[in-house]
Amino acid sequence: MSTAASKRGRSSGRVTLNDVAEAAGVSPITVSRALRGERSVGAELVERVQAAAQALGYVPDPAARALASQRSSHVAVLIPLLSNTLFVDLLEAVHRTLLPAGFQTLIGITHYKPKEEELLLQSYMAHRPAGLLVTGFDRTETARRLIASSGVPCVHVMETSDAPGVHCVGFSQMEAGRAITQHLLSRGRRRIAFVAAQLDPRVMQRAEGYRRALHEANLYDADLELLNPDSSSLGLGGHLFEEVRRRRPDVDAIFFCNDDLAQGGLLAALRLGVKVPQEVAVAGFNDLTGSDLMLPPLTTVHTPRVEIGECAAQMLLSLMRREPVARSSLDLGYRLVIREST
Amino acid sequence: MSTAASKRGRSSGRVTLNDVAEAAGVSPITVSRALRGERSVGAELVERVQAAAQALGYVPDPAARALASQRSSHVAVLIPLLSNTLFVDLLEAVHRTLLPAGFQTLIGITHYKPKEEELLLQSYMAHRPAGLLVTGFDRTETARRLIASSGVPCVHVMETSDAPGVHCVGFSQMEAGRAITQHLLSRGRRRIAFVAAQLDPRVMQRAEGYRRALHEANLYDADLELLNPDSSSLGLGGHLFEEVRRRRPDVDAIFFCNDDLAQGGLLAALRLGVKVPQEVAVAGFNDLTGSDLMLPPLTTVHTPRVEIGECAAQMLLSLMRREPVARSSLDLGYRLVIREST
DNA sequence: CTGAAAGCGCTTACAG
DNA sequence: CTGAAAGCGCTTACAG
Incomplete structure (x- = not known):
């Protein structure tokens, strides 16, 4: 089998389509079609080709395939950060769904910066990705055009939209923010602070939900919002807790925009001997690892990032195969998780 | 510029090497060489070519490049899990180092199973990765052969070895395990339990360090080892803490093999009202997020996963460029972080 | 339903 | 130091 190969100077030593074709006694195109499952090939031939491919240990060359078809087997996934476990859960779900379907996941970290996302997009598009997964809708005009003009199937995650032609899987961050605030109100809390970091678009949507709930209850007080642009972290959460208590000792509940802050x-609170929820109720967002084990266990909003990752990947698979997609905008909802901190 | 392109039926609409060559008035090969920085091209030509490429917005096609050169711009990174922040830190450092050098990171999750790693390797090798980053040395014979016979540069992370021809960046898990145990001994602790989960090779190396330290002190007691094969997690750490206390109420210190367990x-301990470190000292491993904020703050071993990721990526870059590598085995050490839990 | 030809956009040898 | 030719391993469009 290596005789033919060794004659050519630049042979890679790989088993090629030609080798399989020779072994099966058909033309290379037929092998290509049979292996890709194009229906136009006779059943008996398909079997013969598959057997030959199997016997020779044939593995298609992704680079050659990408060059010829103008489409790779890569899916670029653009997320803000890896240090937020939310996105790790999402990424893992996407990866787990795409791999068995024959697609590789390329990660891109935007650090919450539209300009960085634009640069990543620019370089990733050169790879002719088969598909694209992006976080939310906040991007530069250039990035938007790049995506649209490329024709590469794209699914947006974490938020929803009903703009025509837009594919997305997420939930209403605003509604979820409103719901958890309403829960605090239902517990009789009246001076509810909103403490946030990072201040990305989704955080601000939660803020909007918080505001609506308080306006509806006639309890909105702009002074109860503590918005910090730094990265979200456990340590920052502690500092902001202290800051709220210092500035507004009358606060009886705090809604942190993310569980790590909470x-x-x-x-x-434990360190300072502040009793939760007696002195102040505490609620978080996302239901991250460890929230159920805190003292007291943390009330929060469970967000379906794993399901979002899976559904978005499935939707993308359909788009990449040019199959019809039942619904182009999927709202996967959220779930209040009431524990002892409220 | 599209006249030439539109004549060809299958044109991708891309700006190609040929377009740049035409614009610069040289041959395509010269453009290829100039852009890749091959020294054999005249300085004046290089400038002209670069200007033309810039003007046309030329971006090389990775698929074509991979096909022609038999080498892609992808680096496959195989790690056990994404849910352990240790590996997220590692992955992020690798990604951050490789991207500016023009390499994309492909993630592979092995779930700590050599057989899964072997399958991943099989499929990733078809992509002709430019380089490979793998975790530790525990793999199937087939996987080992696959790596060796492929000729793809490979760097091993998290552990060290002085086997010839092996490239690795890590530290001695055994020594680190010994050091933290010796710290507990130096604090006067005598009945020190070792509590572990996952039981992967690196955990068992830490166990070995623990044993050596206790043997040296003549305090080794096999009954003080609690080895649980389940995945490491906060919840499991709590259960194992209770189990140790129940089985051996005389234990005066616990060395958890990972910070999440600790x-x-x-x-x-907080929930049960057990005083740390008065009643029992607690030490962890890895210095993960939040350990410094626990009550009391957790004594642990800081492991240099970010530096490991950076150095391993640098070493891989050298290997991929066929540059000489100063040291093929890098021991980046560890650092005891003594806090109030011991 | 099957195939011969051409082409995807680069780089590798081989010349000069 | 520069170039013409061939080839990497596939798939696309055009025939039959």
Whole structure:
């Protein structure tokens, strides 16, 4: 089998389509079609080709395939950060769904910066990805055009939209923010602070939900919002907890925009001997690892990032195969998780 | 510029090497060489070519390049899990180092199973990765052969070895395990339990360090080892903490093989009213997020996974460029972080 | 339903 | 130091 190969100077030593074709006694195109499952090939031939491919241990060359078809087997996934476990869960779900379907996941980290995302997009598009997964809708005009003009199937995650032609899987961050605030109100809390970091678009949507709930209850007080642009972290949560208590000792509940902040707040409360929920109720967002094990366990909003990852990947697979997609906008909802901190 | 392109039926609309060559008035090969920085091209030509490429917005086609050169711009990174922040830190450092050098990171999750790693390797090798990053040395014979026979540069991370021809960046898990145990001994602890989960090779190396330290002190007691094969987690740490206390109420210190277990243990102690370190000292491993904020703050071993990721990526870059590598085995050490839990 | 030809956009040898 | 030719391993469009 290596005789033919060794004659050519630049042979890679790979088993090629030609080798399989020779072994099966058909033309290379037929092998290509049979292996890709194009229906136009006779059943008996398909079997013969598959047997030959199997016997020779043939593995298609992704580079050759990408060059000829103008489409690779890569899916670029653009997320803000890896240090937020939310996105790790999402990424893992996407990866787990795409791999068995024959697609590789390329990660891109945007650090919450539209300009960085634009640069990543620019370089990733050169790879002719088969598909694209992006976080939310906040991007530069250039990035938007790049995606649209490329014709590469794209699914947006974490938020929803009903703009025509847009594919997305997420939930309403605003509604979820409103729901958890309403829960605090239902517990009789009246001076509810909103403490946030990072201040990305989704955080601000939660803020909007918080505001609506308080406006509806005639309890909105702009002074109860503590918005910090730094990265979200346990440590920052502790500091912000202390800052709220210092600035507004009358606050009877705190809604942290993310669980890591809330966990930090809870730890700070323990350290300071502040009783939760008696003195102040604490709620978080996302239901991250450890929230159920805090003291007291943290009330939060469970967000379906694993399901979002899976559904978005499935939707993308359909788009990449040019199959019809039942619904182009999927709202997967959220779930209040009431524990002892409220 | 599209006249030439539109004549060809299958044109991708891309700006190609030929377009640049035409614009610069040289042959395509010269453009290829100039852009890749091959020294054999005249300085004046290089400038002209670069200007033309810039003007046309030329971006090389990775698929074509991979096909022609038999080498892609992808680096496959095989790690056990994404849910352990240790590996997220590692992955992020690798990604951050490789991207500016023009390499894309492909993630592979092995779930700590050599057989899964072997299958991943099989499929990733078809992509002709430019380089490979793998975790530790525990793999199937087939996987080992696949790597060796492929000729793809490979760097091993997290452990060290002085086997000839092996490239690795890590530290001695055994020594680190010994050091933290010796610290507990130096604090006057005598009945020190070792509590572990996952039981992967690196965990067992830490166990070995623990045993050596206790043997040296004539305090080794096999009954003080609690080895649980389940995945490491906060919740499991809590359970194992309780189990140790139940089985051996005389234990005066616990060395958890990972910080998530230790944090879970600390939270369980808080819940149960067990005083740390008075009643029992608690030490962890890895210095993960939040360990410094526990109550009390957790004594642990800081492991240099970020530096490991950076150095391993640098070493891989050298290997991929066929540059000489100063040292093929890098021991980046570890650092005891003594806090209030011991 | 099957195939011969051409082409995807680069790089590798081989010349000069 | 520069170039013409061939080839990497596939798939696309055009025939039959």
